[in-house]
């Protein structure tokens with residue numbers, strides 16, 4: 001009825017000018033999306049083309065790097081290093097970040113909460129090398145040597161604001177009626193938070209944590225003077241350790257073609273790891289939302 | 291304003307047919323404010339024990355607001371203020387020394403709109419007793435009883451452990467968090 005009345009003013013067909021504006025704006029949007037998407041696609045294609053041969057080289061996944069000039073070798077040291085450094089960093093950052101996020105959402109409508117939010121935002125804006133300096137001064141200088149642990153701590157601090165903000169956002173989106181339903185049954189606030197609100201927001205919290213991990217895995221600057229790099233396969237977190245991003249950084253700068261190829265392959269592996277993490281996060285969220 | 295006026299004039303203690311009627315809950319001269327907005331003007335209501343009392347009024351006249359005062363749900367909304375007295379078994383619910391958690395365990399509340407927890411059907415029904423620390427056997431029993439009382443048992447008994455979300459969209463969903471486990475209940 002209402003629709004009919006609107007149409008009745010200017011006949012049944014849309015005025016020409018509105019059709020034109022519609023087309024124009026639609027076209028602009030497609031253009032903007034392309035401008036944003038094309039570089040990403042080109043980059044992925046480049047990494048794939050240049051990285052695949054190196055990845056298919058025998059020993060890439062199973063061997064440590066060979067000395068410069070010796071053909072062959074792999075990046076086992078870096079694979080283990082990235083997984084271990086990011087793993088330990090996540091073990092440190094996820095629980096702390098999630099707890100701060102819970103605090104901000106459920107108890108943080110006050111000055112304390114605002115201060116924490118402000119500090120977290122400042123940290124989000126810091127260049128990532130600053131976190132490397134943090135790891136260096138706090139851990140490397142006090143223990144007197146480079147170590148994977150110092151890198152994990154630097155990455156944990158880098159991940160913290162991402163995780164706590166994602167957690168807070170996910171929790172704030174949980175409708176208040178759920179909190180009231182729990183409290184109306186006589187449940188204490190902390191139980192409602194942990195047993196109802198957090199499970200309801202788990203998808204968002206896990207996604208935030210995985211995105212933070214993906215970001216940490218790709219960081220190079222915080223590792224330069226913390227993990228430092230190590231051509232030996234090292235699993236002891238107190239020792240210097242390699243990482244995929246460090247392999248890319250170092251090997252890209254040497255004149256040996258096999259090492260450059262290795263750098264491309266390490267780049268492809270890193271992209272694949274990050275993409276896999278993101279896809280897993282999405283699948284997981286979809287599953288628990290059903 | 292018409293609405294609040296009707297609250298003032300129409301809410302009065304129900305006529306006591308039974309002279310010995312036991313008053314379970316007695317709200318006296320309750321004023322309620324959302325910030326500067328006064329939603330309740332001197333509202334009084336006596337509720338008898340073991341009787342169903344219905345509160346009727348036009349939309350927005352303050353029924354929900356009034357009911358929420360009875361178990362201090364308004365504490366959760368910043369900037370609200372209630373004055374007057376709400377006596378539950380003689381104790382003023384509005385006094386600052388009231389243990390609100392205990393109060394809410396005694397004054398159950400069903401909301402205007404169903405709001406299932408994102409948990410299984412079983413966990414939804416069991417959450418109240420679970421909070422009270424009942425044993426698994428007791429909870430199993432009360433879940434079955436509650437679902438039988440509401441006529442849902444046959445429909446849901448095979449999927450108690452599955453998410454309540456889909457179930458709750460069906461038309462027969464109003465009976466979650468049954469008030470039977472509380473000594474008195476309010477249904478908004």
Ligand SMILES: Nc1ncnc2c1ncn2[C@@H]1O[C@H](COP(=O)(O)OP(=O)(O)OP(=O)(O)O)[C@@H](O)[C@H]1O
Nearest residue numbers: 324327329347348349350351352353354355356367
């Ligand atoms: N959170 C709030 N903040 C400010 N004003 C509110 C809030 N909740 C309710 N009000 C106002 O208080 C008055 C009473 O609202 P209430 O929800 O108690 O009415 P009701 O009788 O339950 O209405 P309905 O029949 O629609 O459920 C209304 O004018 C409403 O706009």
Ligand SMILES: [Mg+2]
Nearest residue numbers: 353354402478
């Ligand atoms: Mg209402």
